[in-house]
Amino acid sequence: MSSVQVYSGDGAGVLLRIVALGGLRGAETxxxxxxxxxxxxxxxxxxxxxxxxxxYAWLFVWPxxxxxxxxxxxxxxxxxxxxxxxxxxxxWLAALICLLVIGCKRARPAAxxxxxWILFFLPSSNLLFPAGTLMAERLSYLPILGGCLVAxxxxxxxxxxxxxxxxxxxxxxxxxxxxxxxxxNPVWADNKSLALHDVRVMPNSAKLQAGAGIQxxxxxxxxxAEAAFREALAIYPDYAQVHYNLGVLLKAGTxxxxxxxxxxxxxxxxxxxxxxxxxxxxxxxxxxxxxxxLRAYEAGSRLDPADLIFRYEHARLLLSAGRRxxxxxxxxxxAREDPRGRVGRQALNLLSRIRAEREAP
Numbered sequence: 001m002s003s004v005q006v007y008s009g010d011g012a013g014v015l016l017r018i019v020a021l022g023g024l025r026g027a028e029t030x031x032x033x034x035x036x037x038x039x040x041x042x043x044x045x046x047x048x049x050x051x052x053x054x055x056y057a058w059l060f061v062w063p064x065x066x067x068x069x070x071x072x073x074x075x076x077x078x079x080x081x082x083x084x085x086x087x088x089x090x091x092w093l094a095a096l097i098c099l100l101v102i103g104c105k106r107a108r109p110a111a112x113x114x115x116x117w118i119l120f121f122l123p124s125s126n127l128l129f130p131a132g133t134l135m136a137e138r139l140s141y142l143p144i145l146g147g148c149l150v151a152x153x154x155x156x157x158x159x160x161x162x163x164x165x166x167x168x169x170x171x172x173x174x175x176x177x178x179x180x181x182x183x184x185n186p187v188w189a190d191n192k193s194l195a196l197h198d199v200r201v202m203p204n205s206a207k208l209q210a211g212a213g214i215q216x217x218x219x220x221x222x223x224x225a226e227a228a229f230r231e232a233l234a235i236y237p238d239y240a241q242v243h244y245n246l247g248v249l250l251k252a253g254t255x256x257x258x259x260x261x262x263x264x265x266x267x268x269x270x271x272x273x274x275x276x277x278x279x280x281x282x283x284x285x286x287x288x289x290x291x292x293x294l295r296a297y298e299a300g301s302r303l304d305p306a307d308l309i310f311r312y313e314h315a316r317l318l319l320s321a322g323r324r325x326x327x328x329x330x331x332x333x334x335a336r337e338d339p340r341g342r343v344g345r346q347a348l349n350l351l352s353r354i355r356a357e358r359e360a361p
Contacts, residue, residue, distance in 0.1 A: 047089065053125065
């Protein structure tokens with residue numbers, strides 16, 4: 001039975017191991033989905049990375065909107081020097097450098113905090129080199145120790161009267177953070193909870209929309225699944241997996257023509273994945289599109305030779321098209337590879353019948 005599923009591939013996303021094998025093809029597209037600025041060149045990567053540092057700092061202060069995913073297009077890429085996000089990023093970088101320099105002379109713990117923030121963020125920041133992802137909250141766990149050191153140092157430098165107020169405020173803030181943790185934790189109970197919650201937080205993430213669509217599909221809410229898949233494609237039109245999933249979903253209904261369109265698109269975007277071809281072959285055959293069906297069978301068989309049943313169906317259709325020599329080669333191969341299995345025996349019987357018909361007077 002056909003089902004919406006995640007492509008096997010060479011990359012994994014934050015949510016549900018959603019892998020996109022489209023657009024720029026293969027691993028390049030996996031990288032693009034998780035880290036969009038890499039496609040925009042050096043300026044886009046550095047400018048967006050600086051803005052992401054501001055977002056990390058804001059989450060440290062106000063973690064009201066947390067998400068498991070910040071991939072395309074949750075954080076639009078900074079592409080212009082006139083974008084205010086670039087200047088906010090530069091301002092934050094300047095503040096860190098000033099804190100590091102001044103702190104070395106007047107407040108070494110604050111300087112250490114700035115150094116911790118910079119050093120522990122650098123490997124994943126996209127500033128030195130392209131990283132595996134644009135932004136992920138898990139990457140901030142160690143660097144925000146630096147923020148805690150800075151906050152503690154600033155509190156210590158305050159006057160006694162203000163220090164008491166700051167300590168009281170810190171207690172309130174820590175209590176609020178604890179409550180935020182308690183509220184956030186149930187979201188991670190399972191994939192469904194995470195997908196359906198975080199897509200409301202980051203509706204512009206194609207990956208989260210795809211994940212929500214999968215969860216709606218598993219819950220047999222096909223209408224909601226279709227809406228989520230279409231939203232994912234509106235965000236990222238070259239999302240191969242979503243074209244495939246939407247094609248499978250529409251195939252189960254009455255929209256066979258549109259289903260074929262999406263499956264063909266998935267096959268174009270993901271040329272090394274057999275699933276779209278294997279889904280298209282019987283659909284083309286049902287519509288009487290014999291040559292398209294044969295091409296789909298050939299591609300699917302080449303990409304997934306371990307699927308003996310599919311290869312048998314390919315041979316069967318070749319016989320119907322009058323291409324006996326090709327059908328015989330496939331059937332002979334199946335009989336050799338699976339001599340005691342059901343497919344191998346069926347192939348041998350059909351091969352024997354073909355040869356008997358040929359030798360009959």
